[in-house]
Amino acid sequence: MSNLSAVEPPDNPARSNETGHQDHNLLELRGIRAAYERIDVLFGVDLVVPEASVVALLGPNGAGKTTTLRVAAGLHVPSAGDVLIAGRRVNGAKPEELARHGLCMIPEGRGIFPNLTVRENLRMMTYVGRSLAEIEEIAYSRFPRLAERRTQTAGTLSGGEQQMLAMARGMATEPALLILDELSMGLAPIIVAELYEMVAQVARSGVSILVVEQFASTVLGVADYAAIMVHGRIERAGRPDELAADLSKAYLGG
Amino acid sequence: MDKFLTFTIVGLATSAIYAVIASGLVLTYTTTGIFNFAQGAIGMLAAFTYWQLRFSWGWPTPVALIVVLFVLAPLFGILIDRVIMRGLQDTSETTKLVVSISLLIGMIGLAQIIWDPNVSRPYATFFATSKPLAIGPTTITWHQLITIAVAIAVAIGLRFLLYATRIGIAMRAAVDDRPLATLNGARPHRVSMFAWAIGSSLAALGGILIAPLVPLEAGTLSLLIISAYAAAIFGRLRSFPLVFVGAIVVGCTEGYLSGYLPQNQYLPGLRLASPAILLFIVLLLLPNPRLRGRTRSREFFPMPSRRGALGFAAGVTAAGVVLATTMSQPDLVTYGRVFSVGIIALSLVPLVGFAGQVSLCQLSFAGIGAIVMAHLGHNGNPIALVWAVLITAAIGAVIALPALRLSGIYLALGTAAFAIALDRWIFTLPKFSVFGLFNIDLFQQGSVSVDPLRLFGFTFDTPGSQMVLLSSVFALLSLLVVAIRRGRFGRRLLAMKDSEAACATLGLNLLGTKVTVFALSAGMAGLGGALLGSQLSSVSPQNFDLVTGLPIFALAVVGGIGAAGGALFGAVSLAGLLPLLAALLPSVSQYLVILPGLAGIGLGRNPNGAVHDLREGFMPIAKSRIVLVATVVVLAGLYAIRMLDAIDNWTYALLTMTTPLVAVVAATLLRRERADGVVPLEWRGVTEPWTDDDVRDLDRVLGLTEVELHGAARG
Structure with missing residues (x-):
């Protein structure tokens, strides 16, 4: 599948790492600080995504959720802290290298190339080392509608179809770690529900997932763990049911 | 009909060359976002290299072709990408423009160093000895046939590359969304490197094909490609089929112009200028494609203080007086252009620095100013200066009207096209009359003499008096520029640069603002040109052509286009340092032509401009009153000693230059002594960067327990 290794999941996704179980975690962020130019955005984020589990990252606008994901995917270089993948420090690794080693991030908005056809979009997924035929097979079997539209320019697809195409990368490339940023943005609730069914x-196929989502209720139905982020820090972390009460407080700034 | 067919074939062959070059340009632009002004210059260098291998060293044609097209050109493209272009992400459109323009300047210089421009280089077409093929009533040469075939092959090849190969798809993907392409695992550097290699190879191909048809001269060959730019714009910098259509339109128009344009004394220049005019028309008529990307620019130009501006103006005037009184007559002639070029460079500050509107035709405005001075300023009549300003400002405003809908590189291309149209056509016109009312005689098809300026009964006819005059005019204009920057109009310009949409929603009149700033800047350039003209005493179109003007633009931006100091920096390095270096090191003087290019290329590393660093460096002097006064006194003393002829010029220059350096050291030492623990708490972080120590002191005074700077205490 990939070169990111696998061990048992621990209990708490945002617990500190002194217990020596860090090898059990597929992704671990330790004391991440990040800034855009001179504006600090993250002030020491600790976050763990255990093997084969879904972690939801929740929080109000501007809390630093997207930046955290960008740091994990190598798109943003943190000013301090460590990024560990499968126990290996990957600080400063380039996003394309992480992608080739089994990290798949689907960014906010539509994670597709609008001026490329559906098939060309799928061809871009072959950098992970799979053939176009394999990718097409998986993508079209999961999303038959994409097969009908394979020669169409991706920008002309409906919003839901575009997000399916983006999601197809998460499935067809069979990553070890899938990072999803606001999958629901601008989509009808029924399509959101459909997409989360895919997630x-x-x-269930054993992929670890880190997901940021505004529709907290939707994502908490899928998540094994959740973390609430406020003002560039992880405020609370735990099982979804434990956090439900804290959630409104975090969003409404209580 | 035969004639029509003949010129269609000529036109199609030219179109094919433009198409090849333009598609290379579009390839690099779409994949990397950098519009490569030097695309033509790459073709030029390749044409020279091919000449060297094939005709000078007598290599067999296929070997020479393979070496140039598939080895040297791609390597050169990769070199440009690795060394220069990669550092340009997140810089403004202006910076990118200056870097590629500097590349153009540098490459023209390089070609002139390697291949002596005074030697004629015969260049044979391909299969020159074979008989042309007959098509119906006319013929087509093998060279034309090959050219058209090559263009078709390039079209097919590019289509295959971009749609059927993964790296080609990745190139197009990078255009859509570069970060997403990396998330897919595409290596963006490899993609852009590949694009530069192919783009450069296509430029080389075009250069080799076009070289036999024109004189092998670096500047001409580099700018010949202006037609390819028109084709690229026609293709909206994106669509390859449209680029090819554009190339056919441009190439055939040129072909028919050469066939059907009536022969008279006014029109030969029009044919030479037709590519530029076509480019201008294409820019105006076609909807401009949206420029790529939002630029989060790294540039920052601080607001000049009143005190600083006055000090700067006083310093400039003093420098003018000092130079005028210490230098010998020949030296004054050599270095005299510093301040007149400075005024022309200064005209860029409000336009480019404040308003963000690029203009490459400032020197053309200067040329118009010089013409006005020549014709209306008989016996140095100062009213001619007023006319020079008014006329150039009016022309500037007229140019601004069509240019209003252009921005970024389109505006740069449009103004360059205007400059070329003037160089090649208008400035070469013989005497003509407008509606029988005025007789206009521009450069009299050669050069015109300009009388020295007379002001209040004094004639500025010596290099020394001109130096003083020009430095004072520069100083006054720099005060004007600072006043604009500090005033309401300046705020409008800066706001417009940041967001035209936001300005429009606030009710700002964009049209009026743009026309005003264009007119103001053109008027300043015209004044500079008029003064330059009366200084040179005889001017010709060559003094004011596009290629001469480019280094002024590039070096002013290198200096820092947001401040008068940047303009002075540009002028001093161009008209002062370069001649000085040439005088000091005569053996390498011929290599100096590439220095402006290199300086511009270095801009990518420091987009705030050199003056910004210089100002930061010399700031300690201004902060310490004692040191400031002492510096001025020492400088005045040195000048007095020089005036008494106790020291020679070299010693004087050396001492004058070391004084500020010593002063910086002294000021820094003085301040360190005083600074120990004495900086009051409320002044912390104001004059020096805020440090963790300051936080600790603040916590102590406020009685807070030690808290980590960014919190995380709750985590």
């Missing part, structure tokens, strides 16, 4: 399927 649940991917999770």
Whole structure:
């Protein structure tokens, strides 16, 4: 599948790492600080995504959720702290290298190339080392509608179809770690529900997932763990049911 | 009909060359976001290299072709990408423009160093000895046939590359969304390197094909490609089929112009200028494609203080007086252009620095100013200066009207096209009359003499008096520029630079603002040109052509286009340091032509401009009153000693230059002594950067327990 290794999941995703179980975690962020130019955004984020589990990252606008994901995917270089993947420090690794080693991030908005056809979009997924035929097979079997539209320019697809195409990368490349940023943005609730059904399927196949989502209730149905982020820090972390009460407080700034 | 067919074939062959070059340009632009002004210059260098291998060293044609097209050109493209272009992400459109323009300047210089421009280089077409093929009533040469075939092959090859190969798809993907392409695992550096290699190879191909048809001269060859730019714009910098259509339109128009344009004394220049005019028309008529990307620019130009501006103006005037009184007559002639070029460079500050509107035709405005001075300023009549300003400002405003809908590189291309149209056509016109009312005689098809300026009964006819005059005018204009920057108009310009949309929603009149700033800047350039003209005493179109003007633009931006100091920096390095270096090191003087290019290329590393660093460096002097006064006194003393002829010029220059350096050291030492623990708490972080020690002191005074700077205490 990939070169990211696998061990048992521990209990608490945002617990500190002194217990010596860090090898059990597929992704671990330790004391991440990050800034855009001179504006600090993250003030020491500790976050753990255990093997084969879904972690939801929740929080109000501007809390630093997207930046945290960008740091994990190598798109943003943190000013301090460590990023560990499968126990290996990957600070400063380039996003394309992480992608080739089994990290798949689907960014906010539509994670597709609008001026490329559906098939060309799928061809871009072959950098992970799979053939176009394999990718097409998985993508079209999961999303038959994409097969009908394979020669169409991706920008002309409906919003839901575009997000399916983006999601197809998360499935067809069979990553070890899937990072999803606001999958629901601008989509009808029914399509959101459909997409999260896919996310649940991917999770059941053993892929670790870190997901940021505004629709907290939707994502908490899929997540094994959740962390609430406020003002560039992880405020609370735990099982989804433990956090439900804290959630409104975090969003409404209580 | 035969004639029509003949010129269609000529036109199509030219179109094919433009198409090849333009598609290379579009390839690099779309994948990397950098519009490569030096695309033509790459073709030029390749043409020279091919000449060297094939005709000078007598290599067999296929070997020479393979070496140039598949080895040297791609390597050169990769070199440009690795060394220069990669550092340009997140810089403004202006910076990118200056870097590629500097590349153009540097490459023209390089070609002139390697291949002596005074030697004629015969260049044979391909299969020159074979008989042309007959098509119906006319013929087509093998060279034309090959050219058209090559363009078709390039079209097919590019289509295959971009749609059927993964790296080609990755190139297009990078255009759509570069970060997403990396998330897919594409290596963006490899993609852009590949694009530069191919783009450069296509430029080389075009250069080799076009070289036999024109004189092998670096500047001409580099700018010949202006037609390819028109084709690229026609293709909206994106669509390859449209680029090819554009190339056919441009190439055939040129072909028919050469066939059907009536022969008279006014029109030969029009044919030479037709590519530029076509480019201008294409820019105006076609909807401009949206420029790529939002630029989060790294540039920052601080607001000049009143005190600083006055000090700067006083310093400039003093420098003018000092130079005028210490230098010998020949030296004054050599270095005299510093301040007149400075005024032309200064005209860029409000336009480019404040308003963010690029203009490459400032020197052309200067040329118009010089013409006005020549014709209306008989016996140095100062009213001619007023006319020079008014006329150039009016022309500037007229140019601004069509240019209003252009921005970024389109504006740069449009103004460059205007400059070329003037160089090649208008400035070469013989005497003509407008509606029988005025007789206009521009450069009299050669050069015109300009009388020295007379002001209040004094004639500025010596290099020394001109130096003093020009430095004072520069100083006054720099005060004007600072006043603009500090005033309401300046705020409008800066706001417009940041966001035109936001300005429009606030009710700002964009049209009026743009026309005003264009007119103001053109008027300043015209004044500079008029003064330069009366200084040179005889001017010709060559003094004011596009290629001469580019280094002024590039070096002013290198200096820091947001401040008068940047303009002075540009002028001093161009008209002062370069001649000085040439005088000091005569053996390498011929290599100095590439220095402006190198300086511009270095801009990518420091987009705030050199003056910004210099100002930061010399700031300690201004902060310490004692040191400031002492510095001025020492400088005045040195000048007095020089005036008494106790020291020679070299010693004087050396001492004058070391004084500020010593002063910086002294000021820094003095301040360190005083600074120990004495900086009051409320002044912390104001004059020096805020440190963790300051936080600790603040916590102590406020009685807070030690808290980590960014919190995380709760985590």
